[in-house]
Amino acid sequence: MAWIEDHLLLVILAVLAIIVFVLLFKLALRAALIFGVIAIIAIVIFGVSPDKIMNIGKQGVNSASTAYEKTIEPVIKKEMVDAKHVEKKDGSFVIQSKSVKITGKDGDENAKVVYKGKTYDVDMNVVKPLREQIDTTKQ
Numbered sequence: 091m092a093w094i095e096d097h098l099l100l101v102i103l104a105v106l107a108i109i110v111f112v113l114l115f116k117l118a119l120r121a122a123l124i125f126g127v128i129a130i131i132a133i134v135i136f137g138v139s140p141d142k143i144m145n146i147g148k149q150g151v152n153s154a155s156t157a158y159e160k161t162i163e164p165v166i167k168k169e170m171v172d173a174k175h176v177e178k179k180d181g182s183f184v185i186q187s188k189s190v191k192i193t194g195k196d197g198d199e200n201a202k203v204v205y206k207g208k209t210y211d212v213d214m215n216v217v218k219p220l221r222e223q224i225d226t227t228k229q
Contacts, residue, residue: 162210166190166203166220175224185217185224192217 094101132138173187181196192212194201200211 162203162205162212163216165205166192170220170224173224175221183221185220192220 129140129143132143133140169187169190170185171187173185173190175183175185177183183192183194183196185192189205191204192201193204194214194217199214201214201217203210203212
């Protein structure tokens with residue numbers, strides 16, 4: 091009985107953690123089942139092949155990349171002519187021009203691009219060529 095009194099908070103936290111884990115697991119299972127049912131309905135009733143479903147997903151990714159290449163990328167390239175590029179010892183970097191600011195860290199998958207007060211996540215593979223074109227100041 092003394093052990094329970096000494097560790098009551100720990101026992102309560104463990105029970106709460108188990109309850110939260112079970113609820114999250116149930117939620118994830120429901121979401122997976124719903125997506126599975128939708129996929130089965132699409133395949134069986136509408137005759138959509140799994141390959142077509144995969145192609146639809148790929149088209150979404152490609153259209154987002156195309157939109158970036160046609161809208162944001164030309165503006166960034168124009169702005170980068172006068173940009174300042176600062177790299178810090180921890181691997182983080184900042185590329186700053188008049189209206190564009192790009193921040194990120196080596197090893198991360200995405201960098202943040204701020205343009206006209208809006209923040210966009212951009213793949214680091216897109217930012218690397220920009221970094222190579224600009225003179226760098228190391229800190």
